[in-house]
Amino acid sequence: MFDLPNFSIPIYVFLFVYVAYMLFYVLYALFNIYHLIRYGVYGFGLYLIVTIFTGGTIILVSGSVFLLMEYNWTYPITLDEAVDYYNEDLFPAL
Amino acid sequence: MMRLDHLPNQRPDERVILFLRRHWFAILAIVVAFTLLVSIPLILGWFFWGRVSVWLEHPVLGPLVVIIGSIYFLCVWLFAFLEFTDYYLDTWIITNERIINIEQQGLFNRTASELDLAAVQDATAEIRGLWQTLFTYGNVFVQTAGEKNRFHFKNINDPEQVKELITALVEDDKRRLSALGAGIRGKIKTVIK
Numbered sequence: 119m120f121d122l123p124n125f126s127i128p129i130y131v132f133l134f135v136y137v138a139y140m141l142f143y144v145l146y147a148l149f150n151i152y153h154l155i156r157y158g159v160y161g162f163g164l165y166l167i168v169t170i171f172t173g174g175t176i177i178l179v180s181g182s183v184f185l186l187m188e189y190n191w192t193y194p195i196t197l198d199e200a201v202d203y204y205n206e207d208l209f210p211a212l
Numbered sequence: 213m214m215r216l217d218h219l220p221n222q223r224p225d226e227r228v229i230l231f232l233r234r235h236w237f238a239i240l241a242i243v244v245a246f247t248l249l250v251s252i253p254l255i256l257g258w259f260f261w262g263r264v265s266v267w268l269e270h271p272v273l274g275p276l277v278v279i280i281g282s283i284y285f286l287c288v289w290l291f292a293f294l295e296f297t298d299y300y301l302d303t304w305i306i307t308n309e310r311i312i313n314i315e316q317q318g319l320f321n322r323t324a325s326e327l328d329l330a331a332v333q334d335a336t337a338e339i340r341g342l343w344q345t346l347f348t349y350g351n352v353f354v355q356t357a358g359e360k361n362r363f364h365f366k367n368i369n370d371p372e373q374v375k376e377l378i379t380a381l382v383e384d385d386k387r388r389l390s391a392l393g394a395g396i397r398g399k400i401k402t403v404i405k
Contacts, residue, residue, distance in 0.1 A: 157301050
């Protein structure tokens with residue numbers, strides 16, 4: 119038979135996906151805000167909407183960063199350990 | 213930014229009579245969808261907290277769960293905001309001389325049309341179904357003379373009253389133009405950006 123090489127990658131690779139999504143989010147959000155300011159009807163309501171959206175985004179991103187800071191991002195994912203994730207502690211129904 | 217006291221191509225003596233958006237029921241639909249999309253995962257997380265907390269403490273699954281959760285909630289927040297923008301930018305402005313229809317379709321399509329009141333042939337109000345009857349909202353169609361295009365006021369509050377107002381304004385505008393000797397000079401202009 120053959121042996122699979124036991125390679126490992128650090129878990130910070132997840133952050134690349136997250137950063138890519140955040141770039142998409144920021145681009146889309148800015149484009150949307152531009153539309154609101156460019157074409158919306160002048161008034162207090164318009165500023166309120168933009169402030170609520172920006173505030174909500176800041177709260178969500180801050181909360182996520184706060185939770186993500188707890189982890190050790192250099193922790194490696196190895197092929198051997200990947201099999202161990204399917205254990206009864208994590209997925210008791212399996 | 214558009215100002216109601218300074219409309220695009222505003223004419224002398226032109227004033228805004230009515231500014232319309234879709235009925236608040238459209239907002240309610242967005243709020244209900246947003247609430248469900250946010251509360252269901254939170255309730256499931258609370259219900260299965262014993263299991264979720266084990267995942268969160270795991271050195272690999274923990275970050276993955278937090279990242280997926282963060283992306284999910286940001287997606288819901290962005291989706292709600294996009295839907296709200298679509299609602300907010302769909303407007304109808306009725307002045308004493310014309311009707312302006314501004315429609316936002318998604319983020320990349322926007323249609324702005326205007327119609328002289330003198331070109332209006334008839335206006336039709338339509339209330340259909342249980343919800344529209346209960347909450348008194350519906351559609352108004354404005355048919356123009358010699359044109360196939362119809363202005364469509366979608367899901368506005370009290371369509372009957374709006375139709376009556378348009379009919380009265382059309383009569384006033386026709387009388388005004390007759391007095392000026394200008395005759396009917398209305399046409400539809402459409403600009404797509």
